[in-house]
Amino acid sequence: MKKVRVASVQFNHAPGDKQFNLSRVRHFCEIAAGEDVKLISFPEMCITGYWHVRKLSRSQIHELAENVEDGPSILVLKKLSKELGMVIGAGLIEKSSDGKLYNTYIVVMPDGRIVSHRKLHCFISKHMDSGDRYTVFETPLGFKVGVLICWDNNLIENVRITALKGADILLAPHQTGGCKSRSPYAMGPIDPELWKRKREEPARIEAEFRGPKGREWLLRWLPARAHDNGLFIIFSNGVGIDDDEVRTGNAMIIDCYGRILNETWKAEDTIVITNIDLSLLEMCTGRRWIRGRRPELYKTLVEKMGNELDPRTARFSKQPTG
Numbered sequence: 387m388k389k390v391r392v393a394s395v396q397f398n399h400a401p402g403d404k405q406f407n408l409s410r411v412r413h414f415c416e417i418a419a420g421e422d423v424k425l426i427s428f429p430e431m432c433i434t435g436y437w438h439v440r441k442l443s444r445s446q447i448h449e450l451a452e453n454v455e456d457g458p459s460i461l462v463l464k465k466l467s468k469e470l471g472m473v474i475g476a477g478l479i480e481k482s483s484d485g486k487l488y489n490t491y492i493v494v495m496p497d498g499r500i501v502s503h504r505k506l507h508c509f510i511s512k513h514m515d516s517g518d519r520y521t522v523f524e525t526p527l528g529f530k531v532g533v534l535i536c537w538d539n540n541l542i543e544n545v546r547i548t549a550l551k552g553a554d555i556l557l558a559p560h561q562t563g564g565c566k567s568r569s570p571y572a573m574g575p576i577d578p579e580l581w582k583r584k585r586e587e588p589a590r591i592e593a594e595f596r597g598p599k600g601r602e603w604l605l606r607w608l609p610a611r612a613h614d615n616g617l618f619i620i621f622s623n624g625v626g627i628d629d630d631e632v633r634t635g636n637a638m639i640i641d642c643y644g645r646i647l648n649e650t651w652k653a654e655d656t657i658v659i660t661n662i663d664l665s666l667l668e669m670c671t672g673r674r675w676i677r678g679r680r681p682e683l684y685k686t687l688v689e690k691m692g693n694e695l696d697p698r699t700a701r702f703s704k705q706p707t708g
Contacts (some may be wrong), residue, residue: 388665390527392555392618393418393426396635397655398626401435402450404478408433408462411476414657419470421659424527427622428476430536430559431489433459436510437561437629439479444487444513451481454492454502467494473525475557475622477535479514480504487514491533491559497526503533506544509701516697520544522551529554529664532617536560537697539611543687549615549676554667556612560623563600563634568704574599576632584653591653600634601651613644616672618662625655642670 395414400406411428418426430436434450442450452459459478467474473495480490480502489505504517522532532553538544539558548556564576576599580591595601604621612619618641625635637658638649648660667673695703 389661389663390425390529391421391423391659391661392620392639393421393423393657393659394620394622394637394639395426395428395655395657396623396625396633396637396650397429397432398633399429399432399435399624399628401438401629403435404433404450404459407435408459410655411463411474412466414655415466415470415472415474417657418659419472423472423659425473425525425531425555425620426475427557427559427620428474429622429624430477430491430505430561431479431510432559432624433476433478435628436624437631439510441629442511442513447479447487447511447513448481451479451487453483454480454490454500460492460494460500463492463494464498464500467496468498471496473527473531475533475559477559487511488517489514489535490517491535491557493523493531493533493557495526501533503535505535505538507537507541507697507700509537509698512698520547520551522548522553531555531557533557533559536562537701540607542611542614545611545615549617549672553617554664555618555620555662556615558608558611558619558621560621561628561633562623563595563603563636564632566631571598573603576634578627578630578632581626581632581653588653592651594632595634595636595651595653601636601649604636604638608638609640609644609646612640612642612672613670614672614675616642616667616670616674616676618642618664618667625653642667642672
Protein backbone atom coordinates (compact mmCIF):
# COMPACT_ATOMS: atom_id res chain seq x y z
CA MET A 387 0.00 0.00 0.00
CA LYS A 388 1.54 3.32 -1.10
CA LYS A 389 -1.12 5.69 0.18
CA VAL A 390 -3.04 5.29 3.41
CA ARG A 391 -5.47 7.45 5.37
CA VAL A 392 -4.44 8.00 8.99
CA ALA A 393 -5.73 9.93 11.99
CA SER A 394 -4.51 11.44 15.25
CA VAL A 395 -6.83 12.18 18.17
CA GLN A 396 -6.58 14.53 21.12
CA PHE A 397 -9.10 14.24 23.91
CA ASN A 398 -9.55 15.21 27.53
CA HIS A 399 -9.65 11.91 29.44
CA ALA A 400 -11.44 11.40 32.73
CA PRO A 401 -8.97 10.19 35.40
CA GLY A 402 -9.65 6.58 36.31
CA ASP A 403 -12.88 6.37 34.31
CA LYS A 404 -12.07 3.73 31.71
CA GLN A 405 -15.67 3.36 30.58
CA PHE A 406 -15.93 7.06 29.70
CA ASN A 407 -12.51 7.14 28.06
CA LEU A 408 -13.28 4.08 25.94
CA SER A 409 -16.53 5.74 24.85
CA ARG A 410 -14.44 8.63 23.50
CA VAL A 411 -12.17 6.18 21.71
CA ARG A 412 -15.20 4.57 20.05
CA HIS A 413 -16.62 7.98 19.15
CA PHE A 414 -13.52 9.04 17.27
CA CYS A 415 -12.97 5.62 15.71
CA GLU A 416 -16.47 5.80 14.24
CA ILE A 417 -15.78 9.28 12.86
CA ALA A 418 -12.53 8.00 11.37
CA ALA A 419 -14.20 4.96 9.83
CA GLY A 420 -16.60 7.28 8.04
CA GLU A 421 -13.54 9.00 6.55
CA ASP A 422 -11.98 5.67 5.43
CA VAL A 423 -9.15 5.92 7.99
CA LYS A 424 -7.08 2.73 8.30
CA LEU A 425 -4.77 3.69 11.18
CA ILE A 426 -5.72 5.84 14.19
CA SER A 427 -3.63 6.91 17.17
CA PHE A 428 -4.91 7.98 20.61
CA PRO A 429 -2.86 9.55 23.45
CA GLU A 430 -0.64 8.04 26.10
CA MET A 431 -2.54 6.40 29.00
CA CYS A 432 -5.78 7.89 27.70
CA ILE A 433 -7.81 4.86 28.80
CA THR A 434 -6.73 4.95 32.45
CA GLY A 435 -5.90 8.65 32.78
CA TYR A 436 -2.43 10.04 33.33
CA TRP A 437 -1.23 12.78 35.67
CA HIS A 438 -3.39 11.78 38.65
CA VAL A 439 -1.60 8.42 38.69
CA ARG A 440 1.47 9.99 40.31
CA LYS A 441 -0.61 10.35 43.52
CA LEU A 442 -1.88 6.76 43.62
CA SER A 443 -0.62 3.93 45.79
CA ARG A 444 0.70 0.75 44.23
CA SER A 445 -2.54 -1.08 45.03
CA GLN A 446 -4.60 1.70 43.44
CA ILE A 447 -2.51 1.60 40.26
CA HIS A 448 -2.70 -2.19 40.19
CA GLU A 449 -6.48 -1.99 40.41
CA LEU A 450 -6.55 0.37 37.44
CA ALA A 451 -4.12 -1.72 35.36
CA GLU A 452 -4.89 -4.57 32.94
CA ASN A 453 -3.02 -7.39 31.29
CA VAL A 454 -2.42 -6.85 27.59
CA GLU A 455 -3.70 -10.20 26.37
CA ASP A 456 -7.32 -10.16 27.48
CA GLY A 457 -7.92 -7.21 29.78
CA PRO A 458 -11.39 -5.71 29.45
CA SER A 459 -10.19 -2.58 27.64
CA ILE A 460 -8.09 -4.64 25.24
CA LEU A 461 -11.13 -6.76 24.39
CA VAL A 462 -13.10 -3.59 23.64
CA LEU A 463 -10.32 -2.34 21.35
CA LYS A 464 -10.05 -5.71 19.59
CA LYS A 465 -13.76 -5.81 18.90
CA LEU A 466 -13.72 -2.22 17.65
CA SER A 467 -10.75 -2.86 15.38
CA LYS A 468 -12.37 -5.89 13.80
CA GLU A 469 -15.73 -4.14 13.48
CA LEU A 470 -14.28 -1.08 11.73
CA GLY A 471 -11.39 -2.72 9.88
CA MET A 472 -8.97 -0.26 11.47
CA VAL A 473 -5.59 -0.43 13.22
CA ILE A 474 -6.11 1.30 16.61
CA GLY A 475 -3.49 2.48 19.10
CA ALA A 476 -4.28 3.65 22.64
CA GLY A 477 -2.50 3.90 25.99
CA LEU A 478 -3.19 2.42 29.43
CA ILE A 479 -1.48 0.89 32.46
CA GLU A 480 -0.33 -2.70 32.08
CA LYS A 481 0.09 -5.24 34.85
CA SER A 482 2.45 -8.01 33.78
CA SER A 483 2.41 -11.65 34.77
CA ASP A 484 5.28 -11.00 37.21
CA GLY A 485 3.38 -8.22 38.98
CA LYS A 486 5.14 -5.24 37.44
CA LEU A 487 3.29 -2.14 36.25
CA TYR A 488 4.01 -0.32 32.99
CA ASN A 489 2.93 2.72 31.02
CA THR A 490 1.98 0.76 27.90
CA TYR A 491 0.63 1.54 24.46
CA ILE A 492 -1.55 -1.08 22.80
CA VAL A 493 -1.99 -1.44 19.05
CA VAL A 494 -4.77 -3.77 17.93
CA MET A 495 -5.34 -4.93 14.37
CA PRO A 496 -8.39 -6.20 12.50
CA ASP A 497 -6.84 -9.66 12.18
CA GLY A 498 -6.81 -9.97 15.99
CA ARG A 499 -3.14 -9.31 16.58
CA ILE A 500 -2.09 -7.18 19.55
CA VAL A 501 1.23 -5.37 19.88
CA SER A 502 2.28 -3.54 23.04
CA HIS A 503 5.06 -1.06 23.80
CA ARG A 504 6.21 -0.34 27.33
CA LYS A 505 7.42 3.24 27.80
CA LEU A 506 11.21 3.18 27.93
CA HIS A 507 11.47 6.23 30.20
CA CYS A 508 8.61 5.93 32.69
CA PHE A 509 8.57 8.50 35.50
CA ILE A 510 4.89 8.92 36.42
CA SER A 511 5.11 6.74 39.56
CA LYS A 512 7.76 5.05 41.68
CA HIS A 513 5.54 1.96 41.52
CA MET A 514 5.87 1.64 37.74
CA ASP A 515 8.77 0.22 35.72
CA SER A 516 10.28 1.24 32.39
CA GLY A 517 10.30 -1.02 29.36
CA ASP A 518 13.48 -2.48 27.88
CA ARG A 519 12.75 -3.08 24.20
CA TYR A 520 11.89 -1.29 21.00
CA THR A 521 8.64 -1.95 19.20
CA VAL A 522 8.44 -2.19 15.41
CA PHE A 523 5.94 -4.47 13.69
CA GLU A 524 4.31 -5.32 10.40
CA THR A 525 0.71 -4.27 9.87
CA PRO A 526 -1.88 -5.89 7.59
CA LEU A 527 -1.78 -2.61 5.65
CA GLY A 528 1.60 -3.41 4.12
CA PHE A 529 3.91 -1.15 6.11
CA LYS A 530 5.80 -1.21 9.42
CA VAL A 531 4.83 0.81 12.48
CA GLY A 532 6.96 1.76 15.47
CA VAL A 533 5.82 3.10 18.85
CA LEU A 534 7.56 5.48 21.25
CA ILE A 535 5.69 7.05 24.18
CA CYS A 536 6.16 10.72 25.10
CA TRP A 537 9.65 11.09 26.62
CA ASP A 538 10.86 8.13 24.54
CA ASN A 539 10.70 10.50 21.58
CA ASN A 540 12.81 13.17 23.26
CA LEU A 541 15.92 11.01 23.11
CA ILE A 542 17.09 10.96 19.52
CA GLU A 543 18.68 7.52 19.90
CA ASN A 544 15.27 5.94 20.44
CA VAL A 545 13.82 7.30 17.22
CA ARG A 546 16.94 6.39 15.24
CA ILE A 547 16.87 2.79 16.47
CA THR A 548 13.15 2.57 15.69
CA ALA A 549 13.93 3.78 12.16
CA LEU A 550 16.82 1.32 11.79
CA LYS A 551 14.44 -1.47 12.76
CA GLY A 552 12.37 -0.57 9.72
CA ALA A 553 9.52 1.66 10.94
CA ASP A 554 7.74 3.55 8.17
CA ILE A 555 5.32 5.28 10.54
CA LEU A 556 6.02 6.21 14.16
CA LEU A 557 3.13 6.46 16.59
CA ALA A 558 4.11 9.10 19.16
CA PRO A 559 1.40 9.22 21.86
CA HIS A 560 1.93 11.91 24.51
CA GLN A 561 0.52 13.69 27.55
CA THR A 562 2.47 16.90 27.22
CA GLY A 563 2.43 20.64 26.70
CA GLY A 564 1.68 22.98 29.56
CA CYS A 565 3.98 21.01 31.85
CA LYS A 566 5.76 22.55 34.78
CA SER A 567 9.45 22.41 33.96
CA ARG A 568 12.73 23.38 35.61
CA SER A 569 13.98 24.39 32.16
CA PRO A 570 13.17 28.07 31.57
CA TYR A 571 12.52 27.61 27.84
CA ALA A 572 10.69 24.26 27.84
CA MET A 573 6.92 24.58 28.01
CA GLY A 574 5.52 26.00 31.27
CA PRO A 575 2.17 25.86 33.09
CA ILE A 576 -1.08 27.20 31.64
CA ASP A 577 -3.70 28.79 33.86
CA PRO A 578 -6.54 26.23 34.26
CA GLU A 579 -9.02 29.13 34.23
CA LEU A 580 -8.24 29.66 30.53
CA TRP A 581 -9.39 26.11 29.80
CA LYS A 582 -12.52 26.56 31.88
CA ARG A 583 -13.35 29.73 29.86
CA LYS A 584 -12.45 28.25 26.47
CA ARG A 585 -15.97 28.75 25.11
CA GLU A 586 -16.16 32.39 26.15
CA GLU A 587 -12.57 33.30 25.24
CA PRO A 588 -11.23 30.74 22.72
CA ALA A 589 -8.50 33.04 21.40
CA ARG A 590 -6.72 33.19 24.78
CA ILE A 591 -6.36 29.45 25.29
CA GLU A 592 -5.56 28.85 21.62
CA ALA A 593 -2.75 31.41 21.86
CA GLU A 594 -1.24 29.34 24.67
CA PHE A 595 -1.64 26.13 22.67
CA ARG A 596 0.06 27.67 19.62
CA GLY A 597 2.79 29.36 21.65
CA PRO A 598 5.97 28.20 23.43
CA LYS A 599 4.02 26.04 25.92
CA GLY A 600 2.59 23.92 23.10
CA ARG A 601 3.10 24.02 19.35
CA GLU A 602 6.22 26.23 19.30
CA TRP A 603 7.95 23.87 21.72
CA LEU A 604 7.02 20.83 19.63
CA LEU A 605 8.27 22.42 16.42
CA ARG A 606 11.74 22.82 17.90
CA TRP A 607 12.29 19.07 17.73
CA LEU A 608 9.39 16.89 16.59
CA PRO A 609 9.54 17.50 12.80
CA ALA A 610 13.30 16.86 12.94
CA ARG A 611 12.64 13.37 14.34
CA ALA A 612 10.64 12.60 11.20
CA HIS A 613 13.01 14.29 8.76
CA ASP A 614 16.30 12.97 10.14
CA ASN A 615 15.06 9.38 10.45
CA GLY A 616 12.99 9.12 7.29
CA LEU A 617 9.61 8.20 8.74
CA PHE A 618 6.11 9.60 9.17
CA ILE A 619 5.02 10.62 12.68
CA ILE A 620 1.50 10.55 14.08
CA PHE A 621 1.59 12.73 17.20
CA SER A 622 -1.39 12.27 19.51
CA ASN A 623 -1.80 14.05 22.83
CA GLY A 624 -4.11 14.78 25.70
CA VAL A 625 -5.89 18.11 25.78
CA GLY A 626 -7.31 20.17 28.64
CA ILE A 627 -7.23 19.70 32.40
CA ASP A 628 -5.05 16.80 33.55
CA ASP A 629 -5.11 16.99 37.36
CA ASP A 630 -3.28 20.28 38.03
CA GLU A 631 -1.89 20.88 34.52
CA VAL A 632 -3.37 21.75 31.13
CA ARG A 633 -2.37 19.59 28.15
CA THR A 634 -2.10 21.44 24.84
CA GLY A 635 -3.34 18.87 22.35
CA ASN A 636 -1.65 19.99 19.10
CA ALA A 637 -2.45 16.67 17.41
CA MET A 638 -0.50 16.54 14.17
CA ILE A 639 0.65 14.28 11.37
CA ILE A 640 4.13 14.85 9.95
CA ASP A 641 5.62 13.43 6.78
CA CYS A 642 9.10 11.98 6.27
CA TYR A 643 10.46 15.41 5.28
CA GLY A 644 9.29 16.96 8.54
CA ARG A 645 6.37 18.73 6.85
CA ILE A 646 3.15 19.04 8.83
CA LEU A 647 0.38 17.45 6.77
CA ASN A 648 -2.42 18.26 9.18
CA GLU A 649 -2.68 19.66 12.70
CA THR A 650 -4.90 21.40 15.21
CA TRP A 651 -4.41 23.89 18.02
CA LYS A 652 -8.08 23.87 19.04
CA ALA A 653 -8.85 23.72 22.76
CA GLU A 654 -11.22 20.78 22.40
CA ASP A 655 -11.49 17.05 21.78
CA THR A 656 -10.88 16.60 18.08
CA ILE A 657 -9.35 14.49 15.32
CA VAL A 658 -6.99 15.30 12.46
CA ILE A 659 -7.02 13.14 9.34
CA THR A 660 -4.86 13.03 6.24
CA ASN A 661 -3.57 10.79 3.47
CA ILE A 662 0.08 9.85 3.65
CA ASP A 663 2.07 8.78 0.62
CA LEU A 664 4.49 6.03 1.60
CA SER A 665 6.20 6.18 -1.78
CA LEU A 666 8.00 9.28 -0.45
CA LEU A 667 10.01 7.14 1.94
CA GLU A 668 12.43 5.54 -0.49
CA MET A 669 14.27 8.71 -1.54
CA CYS A 670 13.51 11.02 1.40
CA THR A 671 16.42 12.91 2.92
CA GLY A 672 16.55 11.01 6.20
CA ARG A 673 16.70 7.57 4.60
CA ARG A 674 19.39 8.67 2.16
CA TRP A 675 21.46 10.06 5.01
CA ILE A 676 21.03 6.90 7.08
CA ARG A 677 22.48 4.85 4.22
CA GLY A 678 25.65 6.90 4.67
CA ARG A 679 26.04 6.08 8.37
CA ARG A 680 29.46 5.13 9.77
CA PRO A 681 28.64 2.94 12.79
CA GLU A 682 32.32 2.46 13.63
CA LEU A 683 32.37 6.09 14.77
CA TYR A 684 29.42 5.81 17.18
CA LYS A 685 30.85 3.75 20.06
CA THR A 686 30.55 6.74 22.40
CA LEU A 687 26.77 6.43 22.16
CA VAL A 688 26.79 3.18 24.14
CA GLU A 689 29.36 4.24 26.72
CA LYS A 690 28.15 5.49 30.10
CA MET A 691 29.16 9.07 30.86
CA GLY A 692 28.87 8.65 34.63
CA ASN A 693 26.09 11.19 35.12
CA GLU A 694 23.16 9.04 34.02
CA LEU A 695 19.96 9.18 36.07
CA ASP A 696 16.94 6.89 36.11
CA PRO A 697 13.93 8.45 34.32
CA ARG A 698 12.04 9.41 37.47
CA THR A 699 15.05 11.11 39.05
CA ALA A 700 15.90 12.86 35.79
CA ARG A 701 12.32 14.19 35.56
CA PHE A 702 11.80 15.36 39.12
CA SER A 703 15.23 15.81 40.72
CA LYS A 704 16.61 19.29 41.30
CA GLN A 705 20.07 17.93 40.59
CA PRO A 706 21.97 20.03 38.02
CA THR A 707 22.43 18.59 34.55
CA GLY A 708 26.19 19.07 34.43
